[in-house]
Amino acid sequence: MRSVGGIRATLNNLGRRFARAVPSLAPMPTDTVVDGDFLRKLDRLSLTLGRDLINGLMGEHLSTRRTSGIEFADYRQYSAGDDLRRVDWNAYARLGTLHVRQSQAEHDTVLFLLVDASPSMDFGNPTKFLSARRLAAGLGYIALSHLDSVVLAAPGADNRLAADPFRGRGQSPNLFRTLQELNAGQAIDFDGIMVGWSAERMGGGAVGRLAVIVSDLLLDGWHDGVRNLVTNGFGVTVLHVLSPEELSPSEDGDFQLEDSETGERLDVHLGAASLQEYDRRVAAWLAETESWCHANGARYVRLQSDWDIERTLLDVLRKRGVTA
Amino acid sequence: MNLLNPAGAWWLLLVPALIALYMLRPRSRRKPVPSLRLWRELPQVERPTPRLRRPPLSWLLLLQALLLAAGAFALMQPALWTPAARHTVVLLDMSGSMQTADGFTTRFEQARTDARNIAGKLRDNDRITLLGVGPTVLTACSNCVRNDFERALSDLTPSAGRADWPSAVSVAAGLAGQAGANATTTYVISDGAFADLPAGGLPSDMHFVQVGGNVTNLAVSVLSARRPPNNSPGYSAYARIENVSTSQAAVQVSAVADTVPLEPRSLNIPAGGHADVTWDVPAGALKLTVGVNTQDALAADNQAVLFLPTNSQDQVIVKSDDPTMYMRAVAGYHGLQPITDTVKGSAETAFTVWEGELPAALPAGGLFLVNPTGGLFAATGELENVSSQETVADHPLLRDIDLRALFVQRARKYEAPAWLEPIVQSADGPLLLAGEQDGRRIAVLTFDPRESNLPKLAAFPLLMANLADWLYPQSGVGALRPGEAAIVPPGATVTTPNGKTVKASEAGVFADTHEVGIYTVSVADRQANPQDGMRSFAVNMTDINESNVTPRDHRELERAAVQASERLATQDYWSPLAAVALVLAGGEWLLYCLKRGRM
Numbered sequence: 003m004r005s006v007g008g009i010r011a012t013l014n015n016l017g018r019r020f021a022r023a024v025p026s027l028a029p030m031p032t033d034t035v036v037d038g039d040f041l042r043k044l045d046r047l048s049l050t051l052g053r054d055l056i057n058g059l060m061g062e063h064l065s066t067r068r069t070s071g072i073e074f075a076d077y078r079q080y081s082a083g084d085d086l087r088r089v090d091w092n093a094y095a096r097l098g099t100l101h102v103r104q105s106q107a108e109h110d111t112v113l114f115l116l117v118d119a120s121p122s123m124d125f126g127n128p129t130k131f132l133s134a135r136r137l138a139a140g141l142g143y144i145a146l147s148h149l150d151s152v153v154l155a156a157p158g159a160d161n162r163l164a165a166d167p168f169r170g171r172g173q174s175p176n177l178f179r180t181l182q183e184l185n186a187g188q189a190i191d192f193d194g195i196m197v198g199w200s201a202e203r204m205g206g207g208a209v210g211r212l213a214v215i216v217s218d219l220l221l222d223g224w225h226d227g228v229r230n231l232v233t234n235g236f237g238v239t240v241l242h243v244l245s246p247e248e249l250s251p252s253e254d255g256d257f258q259l260e261d262s263e264t265g266e267r268l269d270v271h272l273g274a275a276s277l278q279e280y281d282r283r284v285a286a287w288l289a290e291t292e293s294w295c296h297a298n299g300a301r302y303v304r305l306q307s308d309w310d311i312e313r314t315l316l317d318v319l320r321k322r323g324v325t326a
Numbered sequence: 327m328n329l330l331n332p333a334g335a336w337w338l339l340l341v342p343a344l345i346a347l348y349m350l351r352p353r354s355r356r357k358p359v360p361s362l363r364l365w366r367e368l369p370q371v372e373r374p375t376p377r378l379r380r381p382p383l384s385w386l387l388l389l390q391a392l393l394l395a396a397g398a399f400a401l402m403q404p405a406l407w408t409p410a411a412r413h414t415v416v417l418l419d420m421s422g423s424m425q426t427a428d429g430f431t432t433r434f435e436q437a438r439t440d441a442r443n444i445a446g447k448l449r450d451n452d453r454i455t456l457l458g459v460g461p462t463v464l465t466a467c468s469n470c471v472r473n474d475f476e477r478a479l480s481d482l483t484p485s486a487g488r489a490d491w492p493s494a495v496s497v498a499a500g501l502a503g504q505a506g507a508n509a510t511t512t513y514v515i516s517d518g519a520f521a522d523l524p525a526g527g528l529p530s531d532m533h534f535v536q537v538g539g540n541v542t543n544l545a546v547s548v549l550s551a552r553r554p555p556n557n558s559p560g561y562s563a564y565a566r567i568e569n570v571s572t573s574q575a576a577v578q579v580s581a582v583a584d585t586v587p588l589e590p591r592s593l594n595i596p597a598g599g600h601a602d603v604t605w606d607v608p609a610g611a612l613k614l615t616v617g618v619n620t621q622d623a624l625a626a627d628n629q630a631v632l633f634l635p636t637n638s639q640d641q642v643i644v645k646s647d648d649p650t651m652y653m654r655a656v657a658g659y660h661g662l663q664p665i666t667d668t669v670k671g672s673a674e675t676a677f678t679v680w681e682g683e684l685p686a687a688l689p690a691g692g693l694f695l696v697n698p699t700g701g702l703f704a705a706t707g708e709l710e711n712v713s714s715q716e717t718v719a720d721h722p723l724l725r726d727i728d729l730r731a732l733f734v735q736r737a738r739k740y741e742a743p744a745w746l747e748p749i750v751q752s753a754d755g756p757l758l759l760a761g762e763q764d765g766r767r768i769a770v771l772t773f774d775p776r777e778s779n780l781p782k783l784a785a786f787p788l789l790m791a792n793l794a795d796w797l798y799p800q801s802g803v804g805a806l807r808p809g810e811a812a813i814v815p816p817g818a819t820v821t822t823p824n825g826k827t828v829k830a831s832e833a834g835v836f837a838d839t840h841e842v843g844i845y846t847v848s849v850a851d852r853q854a855n856p857q858d859g860m861r862s863f864a865v866n867m868t869d870i871n872e873s874n875v876t877p878r879d880h881r882e883l884e885r886a887a888v889q890a891s892e893r894l895a896t897q898d899y900w901s902p903l904a905a906v907a908l909v910l911a912g913g914e915w916l917l918y919c920l921k922r923g924r925m
Contacts, residue, residue, distance in 0.1 A: 122360035130360075220361040248360055256354040261362040268362050269354055284364055 033128075035135045036178040043312045044143045077101040111212070112167060113145035113152045114199050114236070116192055117184065118217030119159035121262040124186040126245025126307040133307035134216040134243050135181045140311055141214055142177045146170060152177060153199070157192040160185040189263035191223025193230075200227075200234040211236045218243055219291055220263070225298075232299040239301040242291065246308055250281060330898055334401030340394045348387050349378050385917055393910040400903035408897050411451040413469070413509055415498045415529070416441050419516030420460035420482060421489035422808060422842075422872040426517065426624045428538045433875075434484040436537040437515040444513055444535075445475050455501060459494040459516075460840060461487035461809020485840035486626050486867045487808030491520050495528055502529035518878035519871065525882050534883035538875070541623035542571035545873030546579075547600065549616050549630040549805070549866065551607060559609030561634055565616045566602050569595035570874045578619045579603055583611035590619075607634065613862075626842045627873045631864035632805050640798065641665050643689070646681035646696070651781055655790035662794055676798035676813065681774075690816040690834040692767045692797030697738060697774040707739040709772075712752035721749050722796045723760055723769060727785040732757065734780075737773035746770060760796070765811055765835030767797050805864045811837040812863055814847045821846040823865075839865045 036044070080089060080100030088102045117138045123131035142152045151167035154177065161184055168177045192215075199213065213236040217224065231238045254277065259268045270276065288304060295302035303322045305314055329335070359365065381387065418441055424434040445454055454475045458464035467478035495514075502510035512529040517538040548566035569575045574596050581588040586608070593601040607614055617629040642664045644652045649666050656664040662676055677692030684701035699705060714732040717724055729750055739755045742748070745763050748756035759770040775781050780789075798813050799806050806812055814820060816834040821827050823843025830836040830847075839845065847861045867873070 125358075125360045218360060220363060245360075248364070253357075256351060257357045258354045259362060259365055260356060260358045262358050262360050264362070266362055268365055270365055280364065287364065 033132055035132065035182045036139050040136070040139075040311065044140055047140065047144060047312065047315055077103060111151075113141065114211070114213040114231075115142055115152060115154045116195060116213065116215045116217070117154070117156045117159075117181070118192065118215075118219075118221075119156040119184055119186045120189040120217075120221060121158070121186055122189070122218055122220045123158075123243075125262065126247055128307055129186075130218055130243045130245050130307040131184075131186045133305070133309075133311075134241075135184060136311045137216050137241060137243070137305070137314065138214075139178055139181050140315055142168065142181075143171075143174050145212075146174050146177065154180060155192070155195050155199075156184050157190045157195055158187050160187040189221055191221055192217075193223045193225070193227040196224070196227025197230050200230040200236070213238045214241060215239070216241045216243060225294065228295070228300050229298050237301075238299070239303065240295050242288070242302065242304045243307055244304065246306055249284060249306070251277060328405050328407060330403035330405050331401060334398060334403065337398035337401050338395065340398065341391050344390055344394060345381050345387070348381050348384070351379055386914060386921070389910055389914040389917060393907055393914060396903050396907035396910060400900045400907060403898045403900045404903070405898035409449070410509065411449070411453060412511060413501070414444065414448065414452065414454040415501050415510060415512040416444060416454065416456050417459050417494050417498055417512065417514045417516075418456060418466075418479075418482065419489055419514075419519075420458045420464070420484045421516075421519065422484070422486040422626055422867050422869070423517055423519035423624065423875045424484040424537075425486070425626055426538060426541060426543070426875045428541055428623065432484075433517050433538040437517075437535075438479055438482075440515050440535050440537060441479055441513075442476065445472050445479075448472055456482075457494055457497060458482045459489040459491060460485040461490060462837075463490055463494045463497055465497075485808055486842040486865065486872075487810075487840060488869055488872055489516070489520055491523055495523055498532075499527050499529045502531070514880070514883050516880075517875065518880050519875055520878075521871070522880060522882055528883070528885060530885060532883055532885040534880045536877055536879060538877045540572060540877070541875055542573070542575070543622045543624045543627070543873060543875045544569055544571075544575055544577055544595070544618045544620050545624065545627035545868075545870070546616055546618060546630040546866070547627070547868055547870040547873055549614075549632055549868055551614060551632050551634055554606075560611070561607040561614075563605040563607050563614050563616070563632070564602065565604075565630070566600050567593060567595060567618060568600045568870055568873055569597060570876060571597055571622075573597050575620070580617050580619060581605045582615045583607050584613050586611070624873065624875055627867040627869075629842075630805070630866040630868050631844060633862055633864060640676035642676050642794070643667065643678045645679065648776070649679075651775065652679045652681075652790070655787050656794065662798075675815075676794065690766075690832070691813050692769075694769045694771070694793055694797060696771045698770060699738070702743060703738075703740050703770070705738040706741050709734070709737040709739055709752060709754045711735060712737060712754055712757070714750050714757060715753050716751040718747070718749050721747075721760065723749055723758070723789065723792045725792050727788045727792065729758075729783070729785055729789075731783060731785075732778065732780060734773045734778040736777050740770075740772060742770075762811075764833050765831060765837050766813070766833045767811075769793055769797065805866050805868075806839055807869060808840050808842060808865055808867060809837075810839055810865075811835050812839060812845070812847075814861075815849050818847050818849050821848070841865065842867045 034040075077090065077093065078101065080102050084102050090101050090103050093101045115138045117131075117134050119131065123129065123134060126133075138154070142154065145152050146168060151169040152173075153167045154163060156163060161180075163180060168174070196213070196215075211231075211234070213231050215224065215228065215238070217240070219240070219242055228238055228240065251272065254272045254274070256269070256271050259270055260266070261268075272280075292302045292304070301322075303319060305318065309318070418437055420434070424432065424437060426433045428436065441456070448454060453469045453471065455468050455470070456466040456475055456478050458466050464482075466482055467474050470478065498512045502512060510529065510531060512532040513535055514532065515535040515537060518534070518536055545568045546565055547568045548564065551561040551563045554560065554562050563581065565579065565581075567577065567579055569577075574594060576592070576594050578590050578592050580590045583605075588605045588607070591603045593603070595601045605614075612634055614632045614634060615629065616631075620628065622628065640662050642656045642662050644656070644664050644666055646652060649664075653664040653666075656662050656679075675689075675691050677694060678689045679694045679696065680689070680698065681696040683699045684695065684703070686701070688701070695703070712734050714729045717729060732750070734752070734757060737752070737755070737757060740759075742756065742759055743761075743763075746759040746761040746768070748758070749760050749769075750756065750758035755772070757772050759772070761768060775786075780786055799810055812820075812835075814830045814834055814836045816830070816832050818830045818834070818836075819827050820830055820836050820838075822838065822845055823841045828836065828838050836845075836847075842865055844862055844864050847863070
């Protein structure tokens, strides 16, 4: 029997190979969030990556809780005080040492997905919003395959989302449809949503609370929410999605910039010095954001909207330590 | 520097316009961004500057400005004033007197040297025309450059005849008028051995270049032969010997009848005087040669030759319903035989008298048309009861006759061709016209003589004799002056004194008689018996005007141009500027491509 570590290494190798095979910039040809090809990729990702990703998302807050439940999960060596009914005597006969069977803990594990639907997300090629919805679809599908339920929130969206969580793999089409129908609408702070999540879970007392925030973080009102979630035991991951155009603009000349969220206009001249200073400021802003997330117990991953979703899940998230 | 198109300067405004365009910043482009927070927080971001800025130091701007400036200057057509090209017309005397030996060369060679000197002073853009003035005016080269002029000058040779100066100066005046006032200088290079020219009609800027000095010349200026008054056989020959020098000359004059020498005469001729001598030429002699035995400056006039006429030598064809009158008049002229039709193989046709309706093709040779209808002469009306009012007295046709008594009952009125000159005019139209067409002579009597008193006038036989002399110059004594056209059988071959053979025209006219000597005429279809087909005629330089080789000044040919500032012409430089603009455009395009990384 191959050890868990060996399987993981094999999967990682496969993931890297797969990542190399996929072009770095391979956006879907349309605005479709999930199509047939993407669904096949999700199936494959779910098989190869699912548990590790979920474990990774949980991080140090809640690792795998293997208990004496019904569903077998793994073996461990016997130690004093263990229930002898859990000892696998067949294994003892073969190996000569005592091993105790472990089962998956039976509890409500919920993935809270927050997809920023503010107007600023509707930029880039493909747009950050589409990239965020694809990420949400991927994470949600994997979560529905391995966890109990997925809660989706899209602050700023024109659409009204159902309050009930998505439960089980059978709900994944509903999740996809919901994500597909989302439209970027208005700029709304999502502190409130996250505080609500915290309060809701505070009353329930359940374990396995994961929160993934997919946003460009161009609104200020997210810090308190993240801090609240972490404080209340959520495993919080911030996926910071930015478009290549805003990371390194290349046009020069005189521009009248218009804020997509506030409509405010600003006359600027983009020359070599301005662009250099912009790059420096963006880098500082990204570093500051990442530093804040780490300081407040949230995992931070920066993504680009033009990256392939499969590569993002397999390679980028693993490198950034999201995948366990 | 002058600008031929100053309005083109407006295009220079494009240069400041271009610079203004460079100074004007492009309008800001509107660009939606996700958020302004990243831009607003940039403390050192460059803010839009004012719409106008200092012109950038750009090679593209420099090239474009230079391109526009060069194009604008090209459109202004800058030009420099340069002396205008001048036209020089050289009238080179090719008359017989120019053959005079003078010093170590001939006057013609001296004239050629002077012509070369004139051409040597020409500027590169000047042009020169060379007219050889002999019996006819020859355009040796027209508006040519110096090299062509030199070539044409080398090809010219003097003739033995009299120069047609009135025609030459008329041509020169025409050329001067064509080129514009003060643009043409005319030079006459001659020994001046011609009568003064009338001042009217001369070119405005004209100079006379005289060649030659005082020389001694003895010349046979007249040679003629007549039947003796007593009707004895043979001829009486008469010659005049001129002494054109400043001292008396003792000279021996010889005469040869065919090959038989006649008695020579020794003469003492005073300076500027002449002496007349006569000989009795024996019967049967066909040729008489008279020569002055001397070594003088002009050899061409030292000898003269006559071909003595024989009875019924040449035919005169008379085409008339009633030819009697014409036949009787022609019969009185020695050497001419009037006939009413051409007889093949007999004597040559001297000329034709044609009365009434003309045929489609006129007969060859000289023509005397009487009361003609059809063809060239469309009658436009009739004249009735008219008399002679005006005559051209010095015309050869009217020599020694007076037609003032002429009265015509009815004459035709013609729309006469330009080449026909009215010789006798009535109050309402011409009665007698004469002229040359294609080298042959034609005289026209516009009335039927029977409807006038002409046959009854004493002038009628003389008129017919003059007609015979004019229409057939070699009739009688068979001698011509240089340049005078000879009437020969159509298509006949003529051998010149220097042995050159020339085919006469189909009209039977041979005009290349510029050499002194004996010309032999042969007819091709008489080769079986060459003697039958051969005739000769002589060309003698028996012209006292040409023999008088004393140089004469012609002040009437010295006409200075009206003093005016030198004519200037503009030489514009738009094309080099346009080329510069083109090069700049190419350079600008190249630079633009390099900057854009297209190359």
